[in-house]
Amino acid sequence: xxxxxxxxxLASALAACTSGDGGNQxxxxxxxxxxxxxxxxxxxIAEALAASIDHSSFQQALQAAGLTDTLRGIGxxxxxAPTNAAFDAIPADARSSLTAPEQRDRLVTLxxxxxxxxxxxxxxxxxxxxxxxxxxxxxxxxxxxNLTLSREGQAIVIADGxxxxxxITHPDQLQSNGVLHSIDAVLxxxxxx
Amino acid sequence: xxKLMLLAGVAAFAVAAPALAKGQGHGGGGHGGHGGNGGHAxxxxxxxxxxxxxxxxxxxxxxxxxxxxxxxxxxxxxxxGPQRLDARQRRVERAIEHExxxxxxxxxxxxxxxxxxxxxRLARDIVREDRRxxxxxSERRLALRDRFEERRFERGRRLAIGSGGCPPGLARQxxxxxxxxxxxxxxxxxxHVPFSNLAYNVxxxxxxxxxxxxxxxxxxxxxxxxxxxxxxxxxxxxIYPLFGNSLTMGEPLPLGYxxxxxxxxxxxxxxxxxxxxxxYDDGAIYRVNSQTNLVDGIVAMLTGGVxxxxxxxxxxxxxxxYDAYNVPLDYRDRxxxxxxSWYRYADGSIYQVDPQTRLIQAxxxxxx
Numbered sequence: 001x002x003x004x005x006x007x008x009x010l011a012s013a014l015a016a017c018t019s020g021d022g023g024n025q026x027x028x029x030x031x032x033x034x035x036x037x038x039x040x041x042x043x044x045i046a047e048a049l050a051a052s053i054d055h056s057s058f059q060q061a062l063q064a065a066g067l068t069d070t071l072r073g074i075g076x077x078x079x080x081a082p083t084n085a086a087f088d089a090i091p092a093d094a095r096s097s098l099t100a101p102e103q104r105d106r107l108v109t110l111x112x113x114x115x116x117x118x119x120x121x122x123x124x125x126x127x128x129x130x131x132x133x134x135x136x137x138x139x140x141x142x143x144x145x146n147l148t149l150s151r152e153g154q155a156i157v158i159a160d161g162x163x164x165x166x167x168i169t170h171p172d173q174l175q176s177n178g179v180l181h182s183i184d185a186v187l188x189x190x191x192x193x
Numbered sequence: 194x195x196k197l198m199l200l201a202g203v204a205a206f207a208v209a210a211p212a213l214a215k216g217q218g219h220g221g222g223g224h225g226g227h228g229g230n231g232g233h234a235x236x237x238x239x240x241x242x243x244x245x246x247x248x249x250x251x252x253x254x255x256x257x258x259x260x261x262x263x264x265x266x267x268x269x270x271x272x273x274g275p276q277r278l279d280a281r282q283r284r285v286e287r288a289i290e291h292e293x294x295x296x297x298x299x300x301x302x303x304x305x306x307x308x309x310x311x312x313x314r315l316a317r318d319i320v321r322e323d324r325r326x327x328x329x330x331s332e333r334r335l336a337l338r339d340r341f342e343e344r345r346f347e348r349g350r351r352l353a354i355g356s357g358g359c360p361p362g363l364a365r366q367x368x369x370x371x372x373x374x375x376x377x378x379x380x381x382x383x384x385h386v387p388f389s390n391l392a393y394n395v396x397x398x399x400x401x402x403x404x405x406x407x408x409x410x411x412x413x414x415x416x417x418x419x420x421x422x423x424x425x426x427x428x429x430x431x432i433y434p435l436f437g438n439s440l441t442m443g444e445p446l447p448l449g450y451x452x453x454x455x456x457x458x459x460x461x462x463x464x465x466x467x468x469x470x471x472x473y474d475d476g477a478i479y480r481v482n483s484q485t486n487l488v489d490g491i492v493a494m495l496t497g498g499v500x501x502x503x504x505x506x507x508x509x510x511x512x513x514x515y516d517a518y519n520v521p522l523d524y525r526d527r528x529x530x531x532x533x534s535w536y537r538y539a540d541g542s543i544y545q546v547d548p549q550t551r552l553i554q555a556x557x558x559x560x561x
Contacts, residue, residue: 066442069480069490074462076521076538077494104442105418108491117496117503118519118538128517140514142476142494144501145396149517174522190396 045079045175046071054182057087058111064099065107070115075177077142078116080158082186083169090186112143113160113189119179122171125149125156145189158183161190381429386420388412390427395419403433440474440488446481450474456495458541458558463492476501495540503540511537511544511551524559 043051046068049059058081062068071079087095098107116139128137129151139147139158148159156168170182388394395403395413403411403419409430410422421431440450450472455463463471463478470481471492480490497503502512515537520528528536528543534554535546545555 066488066490069492070494073492074459078519108442112494115494116519117494117501117540119521120517120519124518132516137516138514139517140496140501140512142496142501144476144496146514
């Protein structure tokens with residue numbers, strides 16, 4: 001494997017990424033980051049979730065699964081964060097079983113299905129959808145399973161492996177180690193019930 | 194049998210040879226009948242000469258030949274008799290010699306044939322034996338593995354039940370201590386599971402590791418475990434947790450993970466300290482509490498461990514799932530998509546991709 005070594009520290013570079021629109025003119029992605037919350041870019045994704053009243057359920061689930069440190073680390077990641085309302089839509093039995101200690105592996109798999117490597121802004125998603133066959137784009141999560149994205153009017157919709165759909169309600173919350181997109185449903189990987 | 198037939202052929206030739214020689218010696222077509230008579234062949238010298246005269250006499254008289262001439266011929270016949278006899282004997286001996294030679298050759302060929310057949314049979318037997326050995330070896334190996342796994346689960350079950358769970362002290366010393374969830378899974382070994390009749394449903398990224406074969410079926414439950422099921426008995430033989438196949442959150446660090454194994458590019462961020470160890474397994478870097486020896490967090494998730502972009506190199510095709518540009522913001526001015534090149538990020542590296550062929554052209558490491 002040919003590797004061009006670039007003597008740069010990604011972590012420090014990301015930490016220095018305070019403006020949220022730094023250096024993406026070449027791709028035109030800076031327009032997307034106009035929507036970003038540039039002032040919050042010093043916080044990590046984990047800290048942003050902990051501070052958000054809309055994502056407390058997701059935050060608790062991440063903590064139970066031991067994934068908080070992942071989202072506090074160097075990343076960068078793109079996280080599709082279900083809102084509390086999305087968690088409330090899950091049947092109570094299923095929700096309580098998810099947080100049981102013996103189901104921790106299942107919970108880790110489920111939550112990892114919401115995490116994508118790299119920084120993918122809403123504009124990046126839109127461009128990929130427009131370029132993709134049939135108006136769809138595939139996005140690989142860190143579990144190795146893909147999400148399918150498409151447009152519904154102005155909104156971007158995510159189809160999961162279990163046939164469910166989630167809509168991006170609040171895109172491009174840029175953080176020091178990636179980007180958060182709020183979604184209105186919990187994504188289920190294939191094989192999950 | 195063949196030998197007897199050959200000898201009989203030689204004897205017949207020996208009997209026929211004088212008669213044939215007599216017919217040739219006279220040169221007369223009328224002697225054909227005598228030549229065929231085996232009884233005359235017993236007295237080739239006397240009987241043959243007299244008969245020759247009678248016939249020839251009549252014929253030559255009719256043509257006006259003198260008796261002297263006939264007499265001369267008779268004398269010549271008589272003088273050539275012993276020579277003819279010698280010639281006949283030589284011919285017979287030659288014929289016998291030929292027959293013997295043929296017989297020797299036939300015997301030799303027969304020996305060769307027999308040897309070849311024996312060798313072929315031996316070779317076949319060796320191959321069969323090898324195959325049997327291989328089958329025996331693989332069956333023995335599978336049986337040993339099964340026994341080992343059963344013992345492991347049995348021991349884990351005993352320990353977990355005996356200790357009432359997985360206390361940190363025991364966990365630090367023993368990898369077989371299982372939390373209650375896994376213990377319940379282990380108790381399914383040797384039993385039927387309701388989803389054993391379902392179609393093959395192992396998630397794509399694990400199919401290379403768990404694929405249905407002649408003896409085993411693999412079925413996935415929705416809780417992150419793959420069940421190995423005996424095709425004949427439909428009983429569960431083994432259970433494998435999928436995510437973090439060996440390292441599991443809340444469980445003790447298993448044996449074999451004593452050595453620091455974090456990928457090079459991430460080592461500066463996750464060095465072992467007095468409070469925490471860091472270990473890589475199956476697409477994630479886990480944090481281990483050095484006091485309790487329990488895995489208590491996942492600090493990084495990498496795509497390379499699950500067969501994603503991070504596991505690929507130059508010349509490999511871009512996997513599915515990378516339709517969207519995902520380069521970190523700080524690098525977008527240097528690595529922006531163009532008509533000639535795309536850039537995608539995974540596991541601390543940027544991958545340059547040819548948009549036409551979708552093959553990776555270069556890998557640029559950022560974390561050094």
